[in-house]
Structures are given as structure tokens and as C-alpha cells.
Amino acid sequence: MFVDFHSHILPGIDDGARDLEMSLEMMSMLEKQGVGILVATPHFYPHKQGLDDFLRIRQNSLDLLNGSRREGMPVIIPAAEVYIEHDVQNLNLRPLCFEGTDYLLVELPYSAYESWFIDEVYNLCINQSLTPIFAHLDRYITIYNQDAINEIIDFDDAVIQVNYRALFESKLRKAVIKWIKDGHTVVFGSDCHNVGTRQPDDLKAVKSVIQSKLGKDWLNQYERFSLEIIKGKQYPIA
Ligand SMILES: [Fe+2]
Numbered sequence: 361m362f363v364d365f366h367s368h369i370l371p372g373i374d375d376g377a378r379d380l381e382m383s384l385e386m387m388s389m390l391e392k393q394g395v396g397i398l399v400a401t402p403h404f405y406p407h408k409q410g411l412d413d414f415l416r417i418r419q420n421s422l423d424l425l426n427g428s429r430r431e432g433m434p435v436i437i438p439a440a441e442v443y444i445e446h447d448v449q450n451l452n453l454r455p456l457c458f459e460g461t462d463y464l465l466v467e468l469p470y471s472a473y474e475s476w477f478i479d480e481v482y483n484l485c486i487n488q489s490l491t492p493i494f495a496h497l498d499r500y501i502t503i504y505n506q507d508a509i510n511e512i513i514d515f516d517d518a519v520i521q522v523n524y525r526a527l528f529e530s531k532l533r534k535a536v537i538k539w540i541k542d543g544h545t546v547v548f549g550s551d552c553h554n555v556g557t558r559q560p561d562d563l564k565a566v567k568s569v570i571q572s573k574l575g576k577d578w579l580n581q582y583e584r585f586s587l588e589i590i591k592g593k594q595y596p597i598a
Contacts, residue, residue, distance in 0.1 A: 361396030361397060361583065361587065362393075362394055362395050362396055362397075362563065362567075362583060362586070363395075363396070363397045363398075363399070363547075363583075363586040363587065363589075363590055364390065364395045364397070364398045364399065364434070364548075364549050364550050364552075364560075365399050365401075365465075365493070365521050365547045365548060365549035365586075366399065366401050366441070366465065366495060366496065366521055366523070366549025366550065366551045367386075367390075367398050367399060367400055367401060367549065367550055367551065367552050367560075368400075368401065368402060368403070368551070368552065368553045369383055369386055369387065369390075369398060369400050369425070369436065369552065370383065370400050370402050370418065370421040370422060370425060371383040371421055371424060371425055372421060373402045373417055373418060373421045374402045374403040375403070375553060376402065376552075376553045376554065377553070377554065378554070380424055380425065380428060382554060382555060383425050384425075384428055384429075385555050386552055386554070386555060386559070386560060387425075387429065387430075387433040387434060388433070389555070389559065389560045390433070390434050390550075390552075390560050391432055391433045391434060393560060393562065393563035393564065394563055394564075395434045395550075395560070395563065396434055396435065397434055397435050397437060397587075397590060398434035398435070398436050398437070399436075399437045399439050399458055399465075399549070399590075400418075400422065400436050400437065400438055400439060401439050401440055401441040401465050401495075401549075402418060402421075402440055402441065403440070403441050403443065403467075404440040404441065404442045404443065404456060405443045405445075406442070406443065406445060406447075406448050406451060407445060411451065411452070411453070411455065411456075414440070414456075415455055418438060418440070419438075422436065422438055437458055437459050437590060438459050439456065439457065439458045439459065439463075439464075439465055440456040440464075440465065441465050441466075441467050441495055442456055442464060442465065442466050442467065443466075443467045443469075444466055444467065444468050444469060444477055444480050444481060445469070445480070446476065446480070447480075448480050448484060449480050449483035449484040449487060450487075451484075452488065453484065453488065453490070454488055454490065457490060458493075458589075458590065458592075460591070460592055461589070461590070461591070461592035462489060462490050462491050462592065462594075463490070463491050463492075463493050463519065463589065463592070464484075464485075464490045464491070464492055464493065465492075465493045465495050465521065466481055466484075466492050466493070466494060466495060467495045467496075468481075468494065468495075468500060468512075470499075470500075470503060471503070472503070472504070473500075473503075473504040473505060473508035478511055478512060478515065481515070482515070491517050491518070491519065491594065492515065492518050492519070493518070493519040493520075493521050493547065494512055494515075494518060494519070494520050494521060495521050495551075496521060496522065496523045496526075496549075496551060497509070497512065497513070497520045497521065497522060498522050498523055498525075498526035498532045498535070498536060499523065499526075500512075501531070501532060501535055513539055513544050517594065518545070519545045519546075519547055519589070520539060520544055520545065520546045520547070521546075521547050521548070521549050522536050522546055522547070522548055522549075523548075523549060523550070523551045524548055524549070524550055524551075524561040524563075524566045525561060527566055527569040527570070528565075528569070533569070533573070537573050537574065540574060540578075541574075547586060547589065548566065548570075567579060570582070
């Protein structure tokens with residue numbers, strides 16, 4: 361069973377699926393590709409919205425989608441994509457973790473790297489015993505310098521989430537494969553937003569790239585440890 365670690369599937373909550381109809385269309389696409397578990401990670405911007413409001417809106421949206429979800433469609437695990445900003449470390453963000461786990465998907469700012477980015481993540485995780493999953497780190501390769509990328513991938517116990525699309529661009533693919541070969545914990549996600557420009561990618565092609573670069577055994581092992589992460593097991597694995 362394949363896990364998609366990053367999606368904007370919930371209807372009407374952020375810049376993802378605009379309504380239930382689009383969510384269901386995306387769910388059908390994901391089902392056809394063989395995604396069994398889908399982590400729903402709507403954007404949470406702490407300066408824009410209170411946590412209680414966000415949780416209430418997310419629950420309503422999840423209930424709406426689950427009410428129309430057909431058997432065979434991916435099972436949805438509620439979570440969030442938390443934007444890192446000053447003082448986010450002082451919020452109680454445990455309710456935004458992948459449900460039932462200590463894993464929190466964090467989105468770093470899209471500007472030249474500053475050391476407070478990682479300090480906020482560090483203090484947030486220490487204060488609340490959380491483990492960060494860095495959202496689509498591939499997207500920062502061209503924004504942050506190499507020292508900053510190294511600091512992030514060396515963060516204790518961190519999980520690196522990579523968007524599928526990175527596997528189809530040679531510079532990004534090389535970096536991602538190196539992270540994996542160097543022993544970092546990498547998980548993949550579609551980061552799908554809609555049925556147009558950011559629709560769920562072709563999972564078959566994704567698997568085929570992974571298999572060609574890392575082998576079938578690695579892919580099988582990856583599918584197993586993805587499920588364990590979803591159940592809350594801590595990594596990296598040896
Ligand atoms: Fe996202």
C-alpha cells in the first residue's frame with residue numbers, strides 16, 4: 361500500500377481542492393494510481409488563523425469528504441502543513457501532527473535562509489516532543505545555500521519530504537537520491553492541489569524512477585516503513 365505524505369485534498373479549506381466535487385475527482389485519480397493512504401496537509405499559517413478555528417474548519421471539511429468517500433478510495437489521515445514564522449515555537453501544535461503520531465509537517469519560508477528558521481523548528485520540537493517532517497525540501501535546493509540544506513537534513517531524527525516532481529528533474533533527483541544513499545529518512549508526496557496544473561502525479565512513473573535509481577528491494581522496504589511512520593514509529597532506520 362502506497363502512502364502519499366502531502367496533499368491539499370480537503371475541500372474548501374486552503375488553495376487546494378476548491379469544493380467536494382474536485383476533492384472526489386482527485387481521490388479517484390489517487391485511487392486509480394494505487395495510493396492507499398493519503399495524508400491531508402492543509403496549510404496552517406499561524407499569523408492568519410487561530411488554531412481552534414483551523415481545527416474546526418479542518419474537521420468539517422474532513423467530515424464532508426469522508427461522508428462521500430467511496431470504498432477503495434484512499435484513507436485520509438488528518439494533519440497540516442505548518443508555515444514556520446517567528447514565535448511558532450510557542451504554540452501548542454501537537455493537534456496538527458499526523459493523527460496519532462509525533463510527526464509534524466513544517467514548511468520553511470521561501471526566502472534566503474536565516475538561522476532563526478531552524479531555531480524555531482528546533483525549539484518547537486523540543487518543547488512539545490515532536491519530530492519534524494520538512495515539507496518538499498527539494499523546492500529549497502535553488503533558494504537556500506548548500507550549508508543551510510545540510511543543516512536541515514542533519515537535523516536530529518528529521519524526516520525529509522520530497523515532492524514526486526523532483527524525481528523528474530535531474531539536478532533535484534540527484535540531490536534526493538544522495539540524501540537517501542547518505543542514510544537520511546526521505547518520504548514522498550504528491551503535494552496535489554487540484555485536477556489541473558497541480559494534479560496528482562503519475563505514481564507509476566514515480567515508482568519506476570525510484571526503482572531504477574534505488575532498486576526494487578528499496579522500494580518495497582520504503583513502502584513498509586512508510587506505513588510504520590504513519591503508525592507513529594520513529595526513524596531513521598538503520
Ligand atoms: Fe503543500
